[in-house]
Structure formats: structure tokens, C-alpha cells
Amino acid sequence: MRKYVPKNNVQGKAYYTDRFWVSPRVPRTEVKDAHFSNVIDALGDLAKEHYVEIGQLVVHIDAATNFEVMTILKEVCGYKQCSEQSAVDYLAKDGNFELFWQLLNYDEAKRVRVVTRLEQGMAIESIVPLFKSANFAEREMFDMFGIKVNNHPFLKRILMPDDWEGHPLLKTYPLFGDEKASWYEVDKIFGKEYRDIIGPENRDPGKVDIEDTKRFARIGYEVPFGTEYSEEEQEIEYSETALVNYNKKASKTLDERK
Amino acid sequence: MAQHQVNYASSAGLPIALTSVDKLVNWGRSNSLWPLTYGLACCAIEMMASGASRYDFDRMGTIFRASPRQADVMILAGTLSKKHAEFARRLYDQMTEPKWVISMGSCANTGGMFNTYATVQGVDRIIPVDIYLPGCAPRPETLQYAMMMLQKKIRKESADMKKNTKQDLTNQTGKRARLI
Numbered sequence: 550m551r552k553y554v555p556k557n558n559v560q561g562k563a564y565y566t567d568r569f570w571v572s573p574r575v576p577r578t579e580v581k582d583a584h585f586s587n588v589i590d591a592l593g594d595l596a597k598e599h600y601v602e603i604g605q606l607v608v609h610i611d612a613a614t615n616f617e618v619m620t621i622l623k624e625v626c627g628y629k630q631c632s633e634q635s636a637v638d639y640l641a642k643d644g645n646f647e648l649f650w651q652l653l654n655y656d657e658a659k660r661v662r663v664v665t666r667l668e669q670g671m672a673i674e675s676i677v678p679l680f681k682s683a684n685f686a687e688r689e690m691f692d693m694f695g696i697k698v699n700n701h702p703f704l705k706r707i708l709m710p711d712d713w714e715g716h717p718l719l720k721t722y723p724l725f726g727d728e729k730a731s732w733y734e735v736d737k738i739f740g741k742e743y744r745d746i747i748g749p750e751n752r753d754p755g756k757v758d759i760e761d762t763k764r765f766a767r768i769g770y771e772v773p774f775g776t777e778y779s780e781e782e783q784e785i786e787y788s789e790t791a792l793v794n795y796n797k798k799a800s801k802t803l804d805e806r807k
Numbered sequence: 808m809a810q811h812q813v814n815y816a817s818s819a820g821l822p823i824a825l826t827s828v829d830k831l832v833n834w835g836r837s838n839s840l841w842p843l844t845y846g847l848a849c850c851a852i853e854m855m856a857s858g859a860s861r862y863d864f865d866r867m868g869t870i871f872r873a874s875p876r877q878a879d880v881m882i883l884a885g886t887l888s889k890k891h892a893e894f895a896r897r898l899y900d901q902m903t904e905p906k907w908v909i910s911m912g913s914c915a916n917t918g919g920m921f922n923t924y925a926t927v928q929g930v931d932r933i934i935p936v937d938i939y940l941p942g943c944a945p946r947p948e949t950l951q952y953a954m955m956m957l958q959k960k961i962r963k964e965s966a967d968m969k970k971n972t973k974q975d976l977t978n979q980t981g982k983r984a985r986l987i
Contacts, residue, residue: 708890709890709925710889710890713890717924717925722924723924724922724923724924725922725923725924726923726924726925727924730889730924730925731924733889733892734889734892734893734927734932734933735932735933737892737893738892738893738896738933739933747932750928750932751917751928751929752922752928754917754922
């Protein structure tokens with residue numbers, strides 16, 4: 550018999566998981582391309598691990614050497630554009646962040662991804678002197694993950710307000726926000742004492758409040774708009790149309806035989 | 808407007824129309840509603856289309872104004888993020904009385920599909936709303952209809968704005984919401 554699993558929160562979480570599911574991985578191949586081989590040679594010992602994924606070179610480096618690696622990639626290998634830079638939260642799984650930089654070489658039409666791991670609380674060196682586009686990307690990384698960047702020209706939050714608490718892209722951050730986030734606009738505009746008057750956010754789109762007679766009407770217990778909720782039952786009157794009289798009992802009685 | 812048609816022949820040919828102050832004031836208010844050009848997201852595109860030549864808000868006396876000091880209707884068109892809520896409220900406060908608010912689209916009404924930490928879950932949490940306009944995004948005709956409903960509402964109001972109660976959706980009993 551199948552094991553019983555409580556189903557009182559089936560919409561909140563998946564109660565069925567495939568035990569034999571294996572998530573597909575992107576195939577990795579050795580570096581055969583001449584240009585990528587030159588890149589690996591130029592990096593030398595700085596490249597700890599390297600492989601090709603979907604025609605794109607991936608290089609794993611030490612977090613401390615990121616500026617050195619970027620300098621070589623830009624000056625020697627011709628990667629003139631840093632198109633993407635961010636982080637991934639692996640705190641629960643591995644206890645650290647994965648940081649990545651996506652670089653583009655126009656002349657060779659090649660892309661390189663530089664990947665590193667960074668412990669929580671550690672800072673990374675800014676690459677803004679090399680790539681101007683990293684300015685906003687590093688600010689966003691700081692905003693979303695709380696990863697500090699050394700020697701950044703202007704490290705402050707970019708998307709969230711300056712007085713926001715928490716870093717929303719961390720896996721520990723709740724989707725609907727923590728308590729501070731859920732009252733943010735009320736606290737800021739009206740003050741904390743207005744929390745009781747305005748009330749908590751309605752995060753449930755299907756919420757029905759029977760005592761709220763301004764938004765909802767309850768069939769059989771109708772009261773005028775805005776007046777107090779009542780348990781007193783109201784008789785339902787149906788209209789009599791030309792074709793059907795809804796007030797008449799519809800069911801046929803089989804016993805009546807002539 | 809004229810409630811009592813005057814028989815000109817019997818009143819020495821005087822062009823007189825009798826009405827109440829409320830009706831006269833509201834006639835003026837409702838027929839020149841000037842909304843604030845204030846777009847927050849994709850609903851603003853529909854709002855702009857309503858103001859442009861095809862749908863032509865001008866013929867209803869509705870002219871978009873670029874300053875809150877000159878506007879008397881605020882159309883909250885789109886997703887209101889929590890970072891921006893403060894500024895939306897400030898713009899509302901800068902508008903002179905009498906003023907009305909239309910909440911345009913699902914995001915402004917309830918937060919819509921943005922059930923996240925960064926979005927205000929309904930602009931009525933920070934600004935009193937007169938008309939809720941559903942849709943994602945509502946078409947320009949719908950916005951025009953909302954504007955007409957607002958005109959209808961204004962015509963029923965008192966000329967003395969202090970007598971007009973603003974939206975108050977807090978529970979009559981003051982108790983915590985009970986779920987069924």
C-alpha cells in the first residue's frame with residue numbers, strides 16, 4: 550500500500566516527488582579549440598579547472614585572484630566586454646556563494662565564463678577599473694546577496710531602497726518578505742502606529758471575510774452595505790418569470806396517481 | 808443641470824435656470840477632471856493611448872497635467888513598488904483638494920500577479936481610492952468608462968468636500984478579519 554502523506558497543504562508544497570528523477574546536466578567537453586587553448590595557457594596556474602560547455606569556456610579560479618585573471622583576459626586574450634556578473638546562493642548546499650563573470654571577445658566571437666566560490670562574509674575585488682559595466686552589476690550583487698566588493702567607486706543598493714533590510718535573492722529570504730518588508734510602505738509613510746489601522750497585507754487572493762460587509766455579501770445573510778455583520782437568516786426570494794416559477798416546488802410527486 | 812425649467816414667456820423673458828449650489832459646483836468639477844500624467848507600468852501605455860487622438864480624452868474635458876498642483880485626479884496606472892510608494896503618496900499629498908483617485912489595473916488594485924516582497928499589495932493601503940478599474944491591462948475604453956463612473960460619483964457628492972467621506976474599508980466592527 551502507498552504510504553499515507555498528509556494532504557492538508559497540497560497547494561502549498563508538492564506532496565509527490567519522483568524518486569528516480571535525475572536532473573539533466575549540460576555536457577562538458579575538453580578544451581580543443583585553439584583560441585580557448587591559448588586562453589588557458591595565458592592564465593597558467595590561475596585556472597584551477599577548465600572545460601567547455603555549449604561552445605563556451607568555463608574557468609574556475611580562486612576568489613582572491615579575480616582581478617588578475619580579468620586583467621589577463623582583457624589585455625592578453627582580447628575579452629573586451631563583461632556582459633554579465635552576479636552570484637548564486639549555495640549557502641545551504643556548500644556553505645558559500647558562486648560568483649561568475651561572463652566575458653565576450655568581439656574579434657574571435659567567443660565567450661568565457663569565469664567562476665569562483667566565495668565564503669560568506671568575505672569580500673571580492675572590484676573589476677570596475679577594467680570593465681565599466683561591472684559597476685552596476687556589482688552594486689546589484691551587493692544589493693541582492695550582501696556580498697561586499699572592495700575598491701568599488703560607489704557601493705550602495707541599486708534596486709531596493711537604501712533603508713531596506715535583508716538581501717532578497719538569498720535563498721533564506723522569504724518570497725513575501727520578512728516582517729519589516731511587509732510593513733515597509735506603511736511604516737515609511739504613516740508611521741508604525743498606523744499598522745493596526747491599515748492592517749496586514751492580504752497575500753491570499755482567494756480570501757473571503759464574511760464580517761466585511763463592504764467588500765463581501767453573504768447569500769442568505771444579507772445586510773445593507775457597510776452595516777454590521779449579522780447571523781440573522783434572510784429569506785431568499787426567487788423571481789417568478791414567464792416560463793418558470795422558482796418559488797414552486799419543482800420535484801414531482803410520484804404517489805399522486807389518478 | 809437645470810432642475811426647474813423656467814417658462815421664459817411668463818417670467819418676462821429672463822434666461823434663468825434654477826439649481827442648487829451642489830449641482831452647480833459638481834457640474835464644474837465633474838466636467839473638467841484633470842488627471843496627473845503618472846504612469847507606473849504597462850497600464851500607463853493604455854492611459855497614454857486614452858489621452859491620444861484615437862480615444863481622445865480631451866472631448867470629455869479630461870486633460871492630462873504634468874504637475875500634481877494642477878491635477879485633481881490621480882490615475883495609478885501600474886505596479887506600485889514599495890520603494891516608490893513613498894513618492895506616490897507625496898504626489899497625492901501635493902494635489903489640491905478636491906481630488907480623486909482611480910486605481911487602474913490588477914497590480915494597482917491588489918498587487919496582481921506580483922505577490923512578492925517588493926510590491927505594494929493594493930494601492931488602497933496608502934492612498935484612498937475612488938474607482939477600482941479591473942483589467943490587465945484595461946483597454947482605453949475601460950479607462951474612459953472609469954472616468955465616466957468617477958464623473959457620476961462626483962455629481963452625487965456634496966460641494967463641501969468635508970462632507971464627502973473618503974474610502975474606508977476597515978472593518979465596521981474593528982475586529983480582525985475572520986476567514987471562511
